[in-house]
Amino acid sequence: MSDCFGSSGALLDVSEMLAHIRAAAPMPVGREHVPLAQAVDRILAAPIVATLPLPRYTASAMDGIAFAYQDRRCFRLVGEALAGHPFDAAVAPGEAVSITTGAPLPAGCDTVVMAEDIIVTGEWAKLSRPEAVGQGQNIRHAGEEVAVGDSVLSPGTPLGPAQLGMAASLGHEYIEVHCRPKVAIFSSGDELRRAGDVEDAAPSLFDANAFSLAACLKRWGADVVMTDILPDSLEDSVSRLSSASRQADLIITSGGVSAGQADLMRAAIQQLGQVTSWRVAMRPGKPMAFGHIEQIPFFGLPGNPVAALVTLMQFVQPLFRQLCGMTHWEAVKWHAISEQSLKGRFGRLDLLRGRYHIDAQGVISVSALKEQGSHRLSSLYDANCLIELPADMEACDAGTPVTIQPLGELI
Template identity: 45%
Template sequence: MVEVISCFDAVANPGKMLPVEESINRILNVVPNATKTERIPLSKAMDRVLATDQYSPFNVPPHTNSAMDGYAIAFTDPLPVSWRLVGEAYAGRGYPEKLNQGEAVAIMTGAPVPEGADTIIIKEAASLKGAALSIQGGVQKGQHVRLAGEDIPRGSLCLPSGSLLSPQALGLLASMGLSSVEVFKPVKVAIFSTGDEVVDQGEALPEFGIYDTNRFTLRGMLTRLGCEVIDLGIIEDDQRSLSEALALAASSADIMLSSGGVSMGEADYIKSALKQEGRVDFWRIAMRPGRPLAFGDVGGKPFFGLPGNPVAVMVTFMQFVQPALRKMMGQTAWQPNRMIAIAEETLKSRLGRTDYSRGVYHINESGQLVVRSTGSQGSGILTSMVMANCLIEITDEFERIDVGEPVLIQPFSDLM
């Protein structure tokens, strides 16, 4: 069972709020590490997480070869006036003899450098008259030669466990001759929404009702992370229905997410259902948007109760759920991607609170990375997330960022 470290007694101390960084650390201290693995073809391993350290069984490249089309020679000082061309070397088929001083071999990119040679003269710097090769310009010993093991020496660690398998990582593993790889199994995530006002798409919208958006944004972000999503739909606002949903989620998923019903003033049956099925703390986070958050254990599985407002759901997912999922996926060293941009407008915040504004960053005409907000920052304005390509992160020691000052941004590239 996941041990929950209580952050504070919400009833006894309702005014206290937990800093963002401390909240993240508390969550990461209790969510489990990845343990279940499977072996899959390398061709299907994109965006999966490596479960074992990968050591190179041989040198990469396996032999010393030419980095350019040209001529292989044995460097001497001084250089001769010309060299005698004695043969050719192609990729996959080298020159079979040892090269002597004063001799040259025409060589193609990737071809093994002949024994006795140590330098490549590029084709554009050479001229050939009959079998006599001459050059224009200087030559440096060892130029345009790729040494065996220059990329990866034999026996060295080339990819550690926990690496997210990107296209370039797959290429590296392929260069080692691997056709399959051991990866962590995908995390199964159960999601559901709560609220009598929340309606499924395709149903008539009642007065004061709203269509559910949170399950769709959550599903999209979870899919981008490679999770298996179990969608339990919209749960009625009563203790029995919620208890049944929580029990089903705990029996079928590794972690569960709900949206709505976590504010301090919400109906008691929600808290009662969570208490009945597990142990959950209701936190107030010193942030905007997304101050209310529930976190704990239900049926032995981590549980996150996210706010109901659409933007708050996405922001709290990015800041709290994503790090937990990355750890459960096997990415124990993962950190969010942050960059520093220059503010194009004044950005207001409040001391003691971390603000996440929706922003648009770009490179200006001076080559600077700059950022501006999308305008109104209400936690229910979904269009602001559609227009944005980042979150502007103003940490709790600042109450404003003036025009021209640096500010942290979190690009959406990971998830959105």
């Protein structure tokens, strides 16, 4: 067992903390087959290899007439080809058929001209601009997008509308995806109570972190199986955390990791597992722990609401995405121009809540909010990004390029 809790020792650099988390290398939590209609935002677990070509057959890309290119002057119309109702006979030289978009190209035809470029008189048609016609134009050839045997989607791919549409085009009714990671979330302290509980005589606070952390994780695809408050009781804390380790793939606590707090988190973790990383050089979010409870990954996040959500975004998210089965996930970061001077502290990563905007030329500019206290949850929904001031940048002037993290998935 490792005792990494405490106020002594050097702070871990953010990159070191992330390296410790990556080294834990949790495997995705399992697989299941689900109907295609229920697979949106899931993560593909098995490759999809085409057993059919796309398009399935050679077809027209326009409404018009189909004919053989060498006869591109005047044609006798001998029928029509519709999507779902093909023209079954072969088209002879000097003949043409009316055709609609998506209809199979009849035998004997290799070119389609749109209806607007055709002059029809009775059963005869001629081209208004024959010199502009190219052989093979307006044709979708069988297999030109996907050939039989092509690897279409790889494991680890998030399944959005386009990916699900492709799977449907290839005839898949069910699809193999990774299971949603089960997450247990705890807030720590006797001073906390749930929203709606009757207030007693002792001063107390409503627990906000369990709701905000759970909401964020659900957006990422978690199955939140437990939200609870850990009391200031070693026996109860050990019992509830141990129970969580048998139900969840990931355990998150908030509060109880700051030096000097009157809590029993350290003792509880020492009984159940180990903390391998502790205290990170980042603001907000310095008092943060990472380890395992009975082999289940564990994060101890700060108790302040903003710090809890920011550390969730920076450190929990990479491990959670790995549990989901995502293979190429990276945090979204943009370059922006600071509209004001910014101040941080040398030796730590400062993440300032800010607002960016994009001008008509596509230039992103950003400014920091006035209020940066980590207890001010409103500062997160007033912001739309985090501004990075890296550990080697104590301050910067207006006009300095900076990196920002959009908060689209957090707020």
